[in-house]
Amino acid sequence: MASRQSMLQNHPEICRHLLWFFGVAACVKLLLIPSYHSTDFEVHRHWLALTRSLPLSQWYSDETSPWTLDYPPFFAYFEYFLSFFARLVDPQIVDVHQGLNYEADTVVYFQRISVIVSDLCLVYGIYRLTRKLEAKKRVAMWILVIWSPALVIVDHMHFQYNGFLLGLLMLSISYLQDGRDVMGGFLFAVLLCFKHLFAVAGPVYFVYLLRHYCRGGLLKGLGRLAAMGTVVVAVFAAAFGPFFYHGQIQQVISRMFPFGRGLCHAYWAPNFWVFYIILDKGLAFLLKKFGIDIPTPAASFTGGLVGDSSPFAVLPQVTPLSTLIMVLLALSPCLVKIWKNPHPGSVARWISYAYTCGFLFGWHVHEKASLHFVIPLAIVAVQSLEDAQHYFLLSIATCYSLFPLLYEAQEYPIKVVLLLLHSMLMWFGFSAKFSKKGSSSSSSRSGEEGEFVIGWGGKCYIIGIVIVETWGQLLHPYFLGDKLPFAPLLLISIYCGVEVVYSWVWQLKRIMAD
């Protein structure tokens, strides 16, 4: 499907080509409109009603619904903007009381289509990132991002608005890659005011911009620092200003950072803490066997509940602060590297690494957060053979870890086929790019030669996924019936966690070697 010419196509052609990709994806997403949606759907509908019907001062203090506003103000403004159209479509959507748990067709169509349209932001971000690449790399990236199954599963079925948020991130990265640091920083600040979860990459941005932008001697450097600082402060002021004015800022902060939620989400994201918990349980079990008395913690992880505290029997307790420290520790080698050599080409790599650390060591991480590092990593994946091979496995593992989000039987073929399709597209795309026939004229860099093959480790891993899935779907109900219902989910978490940890180590090695 790639163009025959090896020279760059002009921009209108690229746009048309890209829009074709988007169009095909949009058709598929349209077909998915009636599929399962989680409580997140009601959450966003409620926020539409909230922002439309109540004055600003009550947005963060309203208690009509358990789904309180827990994103920063820009997202609230976004919902407010959407609510104009929602009211035109069906006024009941935006009624705070009448609209509770409203499930009519109008709401579903409106919200689903709003996600599809907001994906255009992602399309624009990708466009900016890829317009200067050669054709095969460009198409490969489009396949990886615009046709990403994880994004489809999370955004268009489970229901969230990650598409346009990731689009903003992509735009920011593209500006940084172009050397336009102020725009990059500005967009990142804007992104933070949409969803504060993206703040994990904050240190990376800070160090990078400090070293890359604020240089050229003390005076000039300070001047630039001031300029950047003003931009960021201005953005935050635009977002939080009105709430300062209403004296709401305390309430806003407490809603945005609900730390009472517990170390792990109800379904454990495949991160480091899964292993920590397993280790703790294992040690407790062993020690009990040896006769040492261990007090059993009150709450249990295996119940799948989201508790207030994180009771560990043997290993030290984990607090939000300690997770923050761990994230920063994990991030520090990368920060040192940036400090030493802040060159724009590796920005995507560092940012993805930051989000990987955040995912692995963070507090109350959702498995959906894997999108944050998988999508930016796609930028890196097309750059070299090792990156592509690494991405292939990572993308499959993280997409698989999202399967439990769609637990209804009717979505089963969809998610399986999406993953299979994505794997095949990746396989063919990468093979076409990295073939021994040397199709690309500019592949004189060492990383681009060689065949795209998956080593025996990778193959074992993929076979393992099939085994885990077979166990969860067929063998477990057959052999164990209703006992230990969390066990298959746990297995998926652990299995994908292995790959994520591996990816983290690999990324770190790559960054250090750069």
Place this chain on the structure above:
Amino acid sequence: MFGLLVRWTVSLHSYSGAGNPPKFGDYEAQRHWMEITVNLPAQDWKLLMRFTVLSSDLLIFFPSVLYFIHAYYDVHSRGRKADVAWHILLILINPCLVLIDHGHFQYNCISLGLALAAVAAILSQRDLLACVLFCLSLNHKQMSTYFAPAFFSHLLGKCLRRKHPLLEISKLGLVVLGTFAMVWWPYLHSRDAALQVLSRLAPFERGIYEDYVANFWCTSSVLIKWKRLFPTQSLRLFSMVATILACLPSMIQQILAPSSKGFLYGLLNSSLSFYLFSFQVHEKSILLPLLPATLLAMEWPRPFKLLTHYALFSMFPLVCRDNLILPYIALYALCIFLYHPPGGRWDDSKRQGSTPLSLVSVLLTLAYLGSLVLHIVYLTVRPPERYPFLFEALIMLLSFSHFVLFAFHTNTKQWMLSGHLIGSDKGKKQH
């Protein structure tokens, strides 16, 4: 690229199936038939049914497509890899088939798949296998008789060219009888049972047309009220005669000069003539002409796109009744995207030698725009009291006129083929 595109269409199939409410008529009919054999709690039915359609599609239709592609591109070896991939995609994302089988709910994919496999067998010169497969297809759904004249004439033509025509014909005849016997075995123990099956298969008491199908009888009934003027018996006769007359030219052509490409055109022509003139035709029967059209898609892209459009359009009232408007739009948009891939390779109009501003193309474009408008009108405007089915009638008229045009076009194409081939045929090797 093959596999990935095939998988993609699999995913599409499951979408339009999994989410949308089925039509209670057909769904309940199928479920009832299955319930006669199996018992299950009600809430599992929907899921099970959808899965059965999907799996039968996978098991039968998909392999047939691959077999066909293999056979087709062996013969016409000029296809490039990308072309082959697109062709598979087009056949598999046949929007009508997807909508009907997975949305509206039917099992057409099985009979169509078997028929397609039969076609492929003929293309690869395995005539006996083709007979078996086609008989199986016929026994699954008698709608496959639409293809029967084409098979018959092509095989007859081939047999006549061989050294011992009678032997060949009798071989084929035996195979056909044998297959029928195998399938009908449980019912052959008594004449009554067999007759009962037959009478259920052909419910003639239903009348010559139902609802608003874009075929001859229905369309002309605007002017000539067939049902009132003639009894059912004579209408049956009329339709049989008309159908046979309509597919006669293509049959004769194949008997005189059988060829693979001609065979494909013959399929299209015979199914189209059956659709236009046969008794008790449903809108869904447009699937049958559409299948050979998709097989021939690479030969004539522009008319094919138009045919797909009108096939979908003629099904639009049915789609609306089933609340399948969303998949309709999505599939239609997807087809547009697929017919215009960014490489632009497939829609190479230079190959066609088109004259963009001829009167015909202007008229066609106007009609196309008109049909788009009708889509919207049908959904939004209430028809006047005197003519409650005005819009259905308009849709039917437009579709019918285009189908007739296609019928002429494809028939002439088929005859033109034999003009090419009469010369080179004499030199072809005989089996």
